[in-house]
Structures are given as structure tokens and as C-alpha cells.
Amino acid sequence: FNMIYIPGVGEIPISVSDIENGVVGHTVRFVGSVTYVLKNLGVGDIVGIRGPYGKPWPLNDYVGKDILIVAGGIGLAPLRTVIKEILRNRGKFGKLTLLYGARTPKDLLYKHELGSYCNAPNTEILLTVDRADETWRGHVGVVTKLISKAKIDPERTVAFVCGPEIMMRFTVIELAKVGLKPNQIYLSLERRMRCGVGLCGHCQMGPYFVCKHGPIFPYWFIKKYFEVEEI
Numbered sequence: 196f197n198m199i200y201i202p203g204v205g206e207i208p209i210s211v212s213d214i215e216n217g218v219v220g221h222t223v224r225f226v227g228s229v230t231y232v233l234k235n236l237g238v239g240d241i242v243g244i245r246g247p248y249g250k251p252w253p254l255n256d257y258v259g260k261d262i263l264i265v266a267g268g269i270g271l272a273p274l275r276t277v278i279k280e281i282l283r284n285r286g287k288f289g290k291l292t293l294l295y296g297a298r299t300p301k302d303l304l305y306k307h308e309l310g311s312y313c314n315a316p317n318t319e320i321l322l323t324v325d326r327a328d329e330t331w332r333g334h335v336g337v338v339t340k341l342i343s344k345a346k347i348d349p350e351r352t353v354a355f356v357c358g359p360e361i362m363m364r365f366t367v368i369e370l371a372k373v374g375l376k377p378n379q380i381y382l383s384l385e386r387r388m389r390c391g392v393g394l395c396g397h398c399q400m401g402p403y404f405v406c407k408h409g410p411i412f413p414y415w416f417i418k419k420y421f422e423v424e425e426i
Contacts, residue, residue: 197247205228212275213276252277253411254277260289266296267359267362278293285317299325303322321345339368342370354370380414386405388406
């Protein structure tokens with residue numbers, strides 16, 4: 196992630212959602228004063244960026260494995276680089292499964308890309324929304340309900356999960372039901388990161404700092420803290 200700074204307004208952490216030809220992309224949800232100003236900036240306006248900070252998804256540790264991605268809402272943004280990397284190097288990895296849920300069809304991110312993912316070899320895409328409209332023909336319900344519908348081989352699968360924390364809590368429960376162990380699951384955590392280097396303490400979770408030791412954690416590593424609400 197990078198820290199994005201608006202002079203005179205503030206600074207916020209935003210995950211990297213794209214890296215192409217030396218250009219770094221961020222997907223921004225417009226909530227709060229900093230993102231409101233970002234929304235109204237034009238070409239040539241100045242913002243401050245420092246980073247990158249934190250640990251990335253350990254994709255290269257799982258060459259040859261099936262990769263299961265479970266994302267909720269804006270949680271697809273930090274996983275977009277993982278999907279693109281797998282599709283660029285399709286022969287290096289096994290099956291790619293994407294389970295993605297949003298509140299409504301209008302809230303689905305990267306709609307133009309989701310269709311192309313469906314056409315990729317050895318790839319399964321399942322989408323769901325909490326509230327359908329008259330145009331929606333897909334699944335309706337929370338994203339965790341898709342886990343039992345997907346074709347998952349627990350012996351060769353690693354799961355990358357990102358979304359609202361309550362969604363991730365139920366996701367790890369459902370993944371356990373289909374045979375995935377804590378060392379096969381990685382979570383992206385979100386806390387109020389300020390400094391980005393583990394000094395200010397705003398993002399502390401137990402003995403760990405999300406900005407420094409994360410934001411990507413193996414589930415086994417933070418299991419006892421993650422299962423306690425409000426930590």
C-alpha cells in the first residue's frame with residue numbers, strides 16, 4: 196500500500212490495485228475528507244505519495260498451486276494485481292477461482308475486466324450481490340455462500356481473502372469446512388494506519404503492527420487475535 200497525502204487535508208493508506216509499465220494504480224472509495232478532495236482533483240494537481248509499505252500477497256511462493264481468491268466489496272482492489280499476475284503467467288499456476296461479492300450490481304468493481312476473466316483458461320468466476328436489481332441474473336447472497344459452490348481441491352489450494360472484517364471471519368470458517376487449513380489462508384487486514392512503518396501504534400493488533408507486519412497475514416499467524424472482535 197501507499198500513503199496518499201493531500202496538503203492541508205490529511206493522509207490515508209490506499210492499497211495498490213494495478214502496476215503496469217511502471218505506473219502504479221489505486222482504486223479509491225470516496226469516503227472522508229481526503230478522498231473527497233482526491234475525487235475533485237484534475238490532471239496536473241499535486242498529491243503526495245510515500246511507499247510502498249507492508250508485505251505483499253505471497254503469490255510467488257505458490258507456483259503450481261491452485262489459487263482461490265475471495266473478495267468482498269472494495270476488497271477486490273488489493274487482489275487485482277494477483278489476478279493479473281496469474282493471467283499473465285497462466286502456465287505457472289493451477290486453477291484460478293475468484294469468488295466476489297458486492298452490495299448491488301452497480302457496486303461490482305472492474306466490470307469490464309470480470310468478463311475477460313471468465314474467458315481465461317482453467318479459471319472459475321462466481322459473482323454474487325446482496326441486493327439484486329432487474330438486470331441481475333447471477334447469485335444473490337453473501338460471498339461466503341459461493342465457497343461450497345466452487346470446485347476446490349483442498350490439497351492443492353491456497354486462499355487469498357480481502358473484504359470487510361466480518362466477511363473474512365465467516366470466510367475462514369467456510370474455508371475450513373471445505374478442507375483448507377489455517378496455513379493455506381492469507382488475509383488482508385485493515386486498521387487505522389498513520390505512519391506506515393510501525394511506530395505510531397494506531398494499527399496495532401496484539402503484538403503486531405498491520406502496516407509493518409502486514410497488511411497481508413497468514414491466517415495461522417494471527418488467528419488468536421483475529422478471532423477476538425475489536426482488536
